[in-house]
Amino acid sequence: xxxxxxxxxxGKPLAAEALRRLADAARRWNAxxxxxxxxxxxxxxxxxxxxxxxxxxxxxxxxxxxxxxxLHAARLxxxxxxxxxxxxLGGLGFLTSVTFDxxxxxxxxxLEGRCRISLRRTLEAELYHAxxxxxxxxxxxxxxxxxxxxxxIVTLSLTIDDVPVGSFVCDGLIVSTPTGSTGHSLSAGGxxxxxEAAVFVINPICPHSLSNRPMVVADTHTLTIESVxxxxxxxxxxxxxxxxxxxxxxxxxxxxGSATLRFVQLPEYNYFxxxxxxxxxxxxxxxxxxxxxxxxx
Numbered sequence: 144x145x146x147x148x149x150x151x152x153x154g155k156p157l158a159a160e161a162l163r164r165l166a167d168a169a170r171r172w173n174a175x176x177x178x179x180x181x182x183x184x185x186x187x188x189x190x191x192x193x194x195x196x197x198x199x200x201x202x203x204x205x206x207x208x209x210x211x212x213x214l215h216a217a218r219l220x221x222x223x224x225x226x227x228x229x230x231x232l233g234g235l236g237f238l239t240s241v242t243f244d245x246x247x248x249x250x251x252x253x254l255e256g257r258c259r260i261s262l263r264r265t266l267e268a269e270l271y272h273a274x275x276x277x278x279x280x281x282x283x284x285x286x287x288x289x290x291x292x293x294x295x296i297v298t299l300s301l302t303i304d305d306v307p308v309g310s311f312v313c314d315g316l317i318v319s320t321p322t323g324s325t326g327h328s329l330s331a332g333g334x335x336x337x338x339e340a341a342v343f344v345i346n347p348i349c350p351h352s353l354s355n356r357p358m359v360v361a362d363t364h365t366l367t368i369e370s371v372x373x374x375x376x377x378x379x380x381x382x383x384x385x386x387x388x389x390x391x392x393x394x395x396x397x398x399x400g401s402a403t404l405r406f407v408q409l410p411e412y413n414y415f416x417x418x419x420x421x422x423x424x425x426x427x428x429x430x431x432x433x434x435x436x437x438x439x440x
Contacts, residue, residue, distance in 0.1 A: 144173060144174065144175050145172060145173070145174040145175070145202050145203070145254060146174070146175050146177055146200055146201050146202050146203075147169065147174050147175070147176055147177065147201070147202065147203045147204075147205060147250070148176075148177045148178070148179075148197060148198070148201040148203065148204040148205065148219070148225070149162070149165065149176050149177070149178050149182055149186060149189065149204075149205050149207065150178070150179075150180055150182050150204070150205070150206055150207070150212065150215060150216050150219060151182045151185070151206075151207035151208060151212065151232075152207065152208030152209065152211065152212045152232065153181060153182065153185060155207070155208055155209075155232040155233055156232075156233065157232040157233065157243050158185075158207060158208070158232060159185065161207050161230065161232060161243060161246060162182070162185050162186050162207070164246065164247065165186075165205070165207075165246070165247075166186060166188050166189075168247045168250065169188070172250065172251070172254060174254075175189075175190055176188060176189035176190070177189060177190045177191075177192060177197065177201060178190070178191055178192075179191065179192050179193065179194045179196075179197035179219065180194065180219075194219065195221075197219055198219060198220045198221055198223040198225055199223070201223075201225045202225070202226075203225065203226050203227075203228060203250070203253060203407070204216055204219070204220060204225050204226070204227050204228070205228045205229075205230060205250070206227065206228070206229045206230065206239070207230045207232055207246075208230075208231075208232050208239075209231060209232065209233070209234040209235070209236045209238075209239060210234075210235070210236060210237055210238045210239070210326070211383070212229070212239075213227070213229045213238035213239060213283075214238070214283055214284060214382045214383065214384060215384070216229075217265075217283040217382075217404055218281075218382070218384070220402075220404070222281065222401065222402035224403075224405070225405075226253070226260065226405045226406075226407045227404055227405060227406055227407065228240070228241060228249060228250070228253065228406075228407040229241065229406070230242070230243060230246045230249075231243065235421055236421075237325045237326070237417070237421060238322065238406075240261075240406060240407065240408040240409065240412055240417075241407075241408075241409060245409065248409075249407070249409055252409065252410065253407055257410055258407050258408060258409060258410060259407075259408045259409070259410055259412060260405045260406065260407060260408070261338065261339060261405070261406040261408055262339060262403050262404070262405060262406075263283065263320070263321075263322045263338060263339075263403065263404040263405075263406055264320055264321065264322070264341065264362060264399060264400065264403060265281055265282060265283055265320065265399075265400030265401075265402050265403065265404065266281070266282050266285075266286065266318065266320055266343065266362070266397055266398065266399060266400050267279060267280070267281055267282075267397070267398050267399070267400040267401065268280045268282065268286045268318075268379075268381065268395050268396065268397045268398075269395065269396045269397075270379055270387060270389075270393070270395050271393060271394045271395070271396070272388075272390070272393050273392065273393075277387070278387070280381045280385060281381075281400055281402060282320070282323070282381050282382045282400075283320065283322055283323065283382060283404060284319060284320060284322060284323030284326045284327070284382045284383070285317055285318060285319035285320065285323040285326060285327055285328060285382065285383075286317075286318050286379065286380065286381050286382075286395065286397065287315055287316070287317050287318075287327060287348075287378075287379070287380040288315055288316050288368050288370070288377060288378075288379050288380075288389055288395060289313065289314050289315015289316060289348055289377055289378070289389075290314060290315055290377060290378055295373075295374055295375055296312055296313060296314060296351060297312075297313070297314070297315070297370060297372065297373040297375070297377060298310050298311070298312050298370075298371045298372035298373070299311050299313065299315070299316050299368055299369065299370060299371065300368070300369045300371045301316070301345065301366065301367070301368055302366070302367040302368075302369075303360065303364050303365070303366055303367075304364050304365055305365075310371055311347045311350055311352075311355055312350065312351040312352065313347045313348055313349055313350040313351060313355070314348040314349040315347075315348040315349075315377070316345065316346070316347055316348065316368055317331060317333070317344070317345075317346040317347075317348060318343055318344070318345055318346075318366060318368070318397050319333070319343070319344045319346065320343070320344075320362075321336040321337060321338045321339065321340045321341075321342060321344070322338045323344075323382075324336040324338075324344050325418075325421075326383075327383070328344050328346045328357070331346050331347075331348050331349075332346070332357065333346040333357045334357055334359065335418065336359065337414065338414065341361060341362050341363075341399075342359050342360060342361055342362055343359070343360050343361075343362050343364070343366065343397070344357060344358070344359055345357065345358045345359075345360065345366065346358075362399040363399065365396065365397070365398050366396070366397040366398075367394055367395070367396050367397075368394060368395050368397070369392075369393070369394035370389060370390060370391045370392060370393050370394070371391070372391065373390070373391045376388055376389070376390055377389040377390070379393075379395060
């Protein structure tokens with residue numbers, strides 16, 4: 144029997160209807176639905192397991208909601224090689240790939256082996272307090288260092304493969320994966336990167352120098368960010384969900400993650416069409432009848 148994990152943002156208006164439809168469809172597919180969080184009580188027919196056991200025997204994990212739900216689902220996988228299908232229940236939803244009205248169709252196509260798979264790299268960050276490792280964290284989107292309890296700026300140094308790159312007087316630094324390039328980094332003026340590229344995006348937040356610009360480097364490099372000067376306690380944030388104190392003298396070491404996530408997409412899915420739709424870009428082909436006007440034409 145196919146085992147399909149389900150996690151949902153119950154605050155979405157369509158969540159209850161999506162779960163009801165999913166429960167009905169599971170009977171037709173001869174599939175067992177599995178939950179491990181607050182989704183369980185809203186899906187009585189599902190098997191409920193502990194979070195640490197959730198990803199052990201799944202054939203597919205479905206995230207019903209938006210980008211935050213996808214990030215939550217990625218964390219539930221704990222690095223396991225389980226395909227992840229995101230269903231958008233409203234909002235921007237860059238990470239989700241299927242609309243609410245095509246949810247059952249997408250699962251059926253997956254079970255028939257007809258969906259496409261997009262491989263998404265992760266990053267791993269080691270946090271050091273007072274020279275001692277405080278923890279290792281996995282991110283699908285990004286890690287952020289900076290901010291804090293006041294608006295005072297900080298000075299953060301960046302080293303790549305033990306080579307000093309420079310110090311940034313700024314509000315913080317974002318290191319994102321290609322998947323995360325359309326998240327916080329984009330809001331801070333960073334570039335859009337194709338999600339299957341093998342790179343990191345390094346983006347200073349509100350730098351106090353016009354020469355500081357976002358950088359894109361191969362994810363084979365090791366990045367080290369250290370708090371050189373700060374009159375406040377900063378924070379270290381992983382995928383917008385884990386928050387940790389980051390003080391002067393602390394550092395974080397960032398490498399390509401060992402885990403790769405498999406995003407399930409419909410056969411006709413096209414990333415550039417998604418960008419055009421989500422960002423409201425105009426299409427010259429649609430507006431000019433087949434192409435942009437030529438100079439002097």
